[in-house]
Amino acid sequence: MASRKTSILEAAARVIARRGVRGLRVEELAAEAGVSTALIYYHFKDRTGILKQTLEFISDRAERYTTERAADAPPLPAREELERTLLLELQDTAEVRENSTAWGELRASAVFDETLREDLARATRIWVQEVADLLGTVRPMSPAVALAGAAERLTALLEGLSTRWLSGSLPLAHARTLMTDAIDAEVARLGS
Amino acid sequence: MASRKTSILEAAARVIARRGVRGLRVEELAAEAGVSTALIYYHFKDRTGILKQTLEFISDRAERYTTERAADAPPLPAREELERTLLLELQDTAEVRENSTAWGELRASAVFDETLREDLARATRIWVQEVADLLGTVRPMSPAVALAGAAERLTALLEGLSTRWLSGSLPLAHARTLMTDAIDAEVARLGS
DNA sequence: AGCGCCTGACAGGACTTTCAGCCCACGGGC
């Protein structure tokens, strides 16, 4: 069930989305979760422990929501599936905003914290591979190297656009347009 | 010439590159610059003031080093100039690394700090415009809207690749290849 | 003297982490 510890992790995701990894205050987290600050230290050794476990929690959750689809939903055509997967990260819903924000924070934190790098690199690799596979479905004749390159560009672009969106430099609708156009370009490029 | 204030800003860029925005401690900055903490507050109103002016300082400096060329160097062909400008941000030299890291940090911080957003959005706009102009030189017949879109994609991609590089998810050489390919794709796209 | 640049010292707070112990579910002995 939603144990106390789990609900603290959920609360942590919300607080990080609101304030960032940098702005997470244990007291605020405690208030958000409706527990005492001491309980946080009971379950997580220290502030770093909170961060690590929350980031793990978040990447599990993200993997779930990008992959999962209603079991009874008809499978989408390859091209729509690709677009859907990528544009999913550019939506103004609480869950996506929360995950995107946290992902961006994780990425940014890893620049200064080597202990995060390995996990991050692995998660990135999985994500890129997933997109490369989708591209392969859209353009079955393309060489793997080309697919990998396109997937890397698309996912890196997505991260860039996402950060710009979240930092208020780019309206969401425009980000979506740019992303769609980039997908067109990459698909066309593979086709040629 | 290098006024005390300027040397504080240079030190701030170094400290941010080393510790991140959240890791910037006024005391550490003072030590790095070889001045008292009080002097920092004398020149910059508060911590946020330091951040804002450092952002400005960094984007000026980046503009300089991407734009400037030796006076006696022959002007490059448009296409090479474009490539050079974008790939300059993907180099493992102290100055570039420092600038890129600080830029990424400030971008990430702006997600949670509205006071940085306006400056950041402006700096972004200028940069995108610069790239759009270069693209316009390469493909003079392209409509402005297409140039703007391509420039936004290329700069956002560059930010994404840069962050991946700095966070250890992407080898530098590979990032450069991906960037070059993206430029090819966008230029080809404008040409059609 | 007046002014701009600069400093040491510290007040005041924001945050993290610890501590002593309460509460209650549970299992064993009667």
Add this chain to the structure above:
DNA sequence: GCCCGTGGGCTGAAAGTCCTGTCAGGCGCT
């Protein structure tokens, strides 16, 4: 069934710790 001892989950309160931002004043230049 009932009592008691135990231990994990949990908390209020406060001790630390670390920083930011301020203040009164020094120093040199015009």
